[in-house]
Structures are given as structure tokens and as C-alpha cells.
Amino acid sequence: MPLVTSKEMFKKAYEGKYAIGAFNVNNMEIIQGIVDAAKEEQAPLILQVSAGARKYAKHIYLMKLVEAAVEDSGLPICLHLDHGEDFEICKACIDGGFTSVMIDGSKLPFEENIALTKKVVDYAHERGVTVEGELGRLAGVEDAVKVSEREATYTDPDQAVEFVERTGVDSLAIAIGTSHGAYKFKGEPTLDFERLEKISKMLPGFPLVLHGASSVLPEFVAKCNQYGGKIQGAQGVPEEMLLKAGQMGVCKINIDTDLRLAMTASIREHLALHPGDFDPRQYLKPAREAIKNMVKHKIRNVLNCSGRL
Template identity: 70%
Template sequence: MALVTTTEMFKKAYEGGYAIGAFNVNNMEIIQGIVDAAREVNSPLILQVSAGARKYAKPAYLKKLVEAAIIDSDVDIALHLDHGDSFELCKQCIDDGFTSVMFDGSALDYEENIKVTKQVVEYAHAHGVVVEAELGKLAGVEDEVNVSAEDATYTDPDQAVDFVKRTGVDSLAIAIGTSHGAYKFQGEPKLDYERLEKITNLLPNFPIVLHGASTVIPEFVEMCNKYGGDIPGAQGVPEDMLRRAAKFGVCKINIDTDLRLALTGAIRKYLVENPSQFDPRKYLGEGRTAIREMVKHKIVDVLGCDNTL
């Protein structure tokens, strides 16, 4: 179809009470697995690129891989910068053809976060690009993001209203208990739905974003560990919690860790069971298939976003 912004996606998601999956990409097989899944269930899609992915795969390669995905599929795709940490990085991605960027100023003080976010918004909107920002701090580790549990803070609802009004952002990532990485909870998983509902009521029809929302699917954790991995005690966000969040104005749910676990688990299994094989097309192909099936499950059973075009 086309490379699009998230504006229309989010409008339909908000009205329909479902969320759009935002999947982090690092190489060809991950992109193909995600896009093939979205095509099979006729779902729009957000492919997002972190600073770490840009360093690993190089911006030009990732952009062309996404362009190839559009040619090869019939789904609308938004290309999004995940956790941009400066105006300069956001500007570079906008100039490179991204349709959506996130400026993450959560490490800044409140007024500085507003100042830089507004600068990003002004440049992005002038180029037809939408902006996501973050208010509050999620704990956990993912690529360039590293926040301790002690430094994590939940989003203040009244502050969220002021932030959106003063910056003009198009969507807002909030902190209600999710976290980055494979170790999201110690003890019982819990999300602050009361806080989420209050933010949604104060910002009607405004798209909310959840970061750190992988479910850390047990079967892939077990597969990794069975075939030589060492990932004890990993725990993600239960699927029913994410389905409930989508009913409170959450229009975008970020998924990265589950992609990594699916790819790694499938590759580990293949290499252990086929020790004489050294053809990367074989084991990477297994990883791509695992990602495709996992993403289909996410879109249909967790996000509720199939057949919405």
C-alpha cells in the first residue's frame, strides 16, 4: 500500500477499542516476519527503529528494507523512530523519510522536555510527520534505554494534560507499570489502570502509547533455555492486561523483547537439532517463521487489530 503516518491508524484504533502493534526491527528476517503476519490478517502496522538498530543495520539499509516490504505487501506501514534522544536525531530521521518520530525527553527535567519536544513537533509537522513523546520513566534496559527501578516514575495525569497542550504532540507514551526488557515484574504483574483511565478521561480521543509491553511469551523463554540459553525468571505483561489497556485509549503497544525471544529461540532449537547445518538461510528462516506466527497471535489475540483496513 503506502508508507503512512499513524494519524488515521490511531483514529480507527481509538474508535474501535483496539491497539496497533509497533514492532522493533533490526534486520531483513525480522521485517519480513512482521510484515507477512500483518498481511495475513490484514492489519496496519508500525515498524519502529531504535538508535541501536540504526547503528547495527545502518539507516539506509533499514529504510530500503521497509520500502521493499511496502512493495511486497498490501498493508499500510508507518516507519517510526523509537526513543529518539535529541532534536538532531529526530530531524535526521524526518529528513530520511520516517513518517513518525518519538522524542524521549523523559530523562530531562519537565520544562526542558517540553522545550525540546515542542521543537521536534514544529519541525516534524512542517514536514508532514507525526510525533510521539514520553512523560514518566519506564524502568528496564532496551538498546540505549537504561533506567533503574529506583529512578522509574509514573506519569502524572494533570501534568500529561499540560504537556500535550504545550507541546502539540500527536501521541504520548506514559508510565503505568510496564518496563523495558525481559524482566518486567518482580512478583505479581500489575498495571495502574486507574491512572490510565484518568489520563484517558482528561485527554479524550488522544492516542496513548505503552512501551515495554512484550508479554515475554513463556514458550520462547523455555525454548531458549532448553537449547542452551540462560534466561531465568523472565516475566512480561500478561496478555489480558494489554487487551484491557486497549479499551482505555491505548492505541499503540510496543513489542521488541518478544521478537528477540522468538528469533533466538527458533535459531537455538534449529542449530541444536541440526548440528551439521551452517546455512544461515536455514536457521534464519526458522526465526522468521517464528516471528510471523508470534506477530499474528499478537495482532489478533492481544491487540484485536485484524481485518481493520
């Protein structure tokens, strides 16, 4: 089975009122853990690659790993570029076999964002690739994306409609209160569901996307801290809020920080308990299992997409 685009995935997700997990990948063990979880849960799956991950692992290595995952699992997998910052990287990923790309022009003025996004859409659609745009800016840090709270802005519903109509994007990442990284809220966690409902009603049937949607699961934070970490005060998005968003037109939920925490917690624990180990397989195998179990939890309890193939 070849890689697929997100188009049919999102259509089913919107109609079924659930979301699809878009999990960031950096290496073989992360890909294996995610794919094994999706296969066991019979869930649709998006694997996404940031510019930083693409630079770290190299495009060709990631492509071959994802192709192996498709062949090994038999799953319909969408391979997506996360936070493409310019036309050139989107073009390289489209030409290099990705089936979906995100062009992030959210830092640009509205008209410039439209022009850049449309340029990517025109190139991608001619080649059968889907495109995600972004309107509004999330606070926080993820790879090269760094936005202060002062610079963050929520998505304007009226602008969202105009943006979608003028660019022809296939999905839209919106800002309603999530943020990148592990430190998402200083006070009581909250998402602007009133804004989400308005955007969804103004764009009926159109798939929306939430970035910065890791829940920063307490058990992984605690384990990281127990074995030498300093992740104090981290607070993610409550899982019940993400589940609700998936019933309101959000068809794609990005998950990265939770993967990093699950893997790091497992490796730190193993090396603390087995300080004599120096074979990477000894600590990467349980780390892969930790990712798998975390992803299965997300698929069942947050995304509600188990058994949706």
C-alpha cells in the same frame, strides 16, 4: 502505496477500542516475518527502529527494506523512530523518510522535556510527520535506554494534559507499570489502570502509547533455556492486561523483547538439532516463521486489530 503516518491509524484505533502493534526491526528476516503476519491478518502496522538498530543496520538499508515491504505487501505501513534521544536524530529520520518519530525527553526536567519535544514537533509537523512524546520513566533496559527501579516514575495525569497542550504531540507514551526488557515484575504483575483511566478521560480522543509491553511468552523462554539459555525468572506483561489497555485509550503497544525471544529460541533449537548446518538460510527461515506466528498471535489476541484495515 507510500509509507503513512500514524494519525489516521490512531484515530481508527481509538474509536474501535483496539491497539496497533509497533514492532521493532533490525534486519530483513524480522521485517519479513512481521509484515507477512500483518498481511495475512489484514492488520494496520507500525515498524519501528531504535537508534541502536539504525546504527547496526544503517539507515539506508532499513529504509530500502521497509520500502520493499510496502511494495511487496501493499499494506499501509508507518515507519517510526523509537526512543529518539535528541533533536538531531529525530531530524535525520524525518529528513531520511520516516513518517513518525519519538522524542524521548522523559529523563529531563518537565520544562526541558516540553521545550525539546515542541522543537521536534514544530520541525516534524512542517514536513507532515507525526511525533510521539514521553512523560514518566519506565524501568528496565532496551538498547541505550537504561532506567533503574529507583529512577522510574509513573506519569502524572495533570502533567500529561499540560504536556500535550503545550507541545502539540500526536501521541504520548505513559508509564503505568510496564518496563523494558524481559524482567518486568518481581512480584504479581500489575498495571495502574486507575491512572490510565484518569489520563484517558482527561485527554479524550488522544492516543496513548505503552512501551515495555512484551509478554515474554513462556514457550520462547523455555525453548531458549532448553537449548543453552539462561533467561530464568523472566516475567512479562499478561496479555489480558494489554488487551484491556487497548480498550482504554492505548492505541500503540510496543513489542520488541518477544520478537527477540521468538527468533533466538528458533535459531538455538535449529542449531542444536542440526549442528552440521552452516548455511544462515537454514536457521533464519524457521526464525522468520517463528516471528510471523508470534506476531499473528499478538495481532489476534493482544492488539485485537485483525481485519482493521
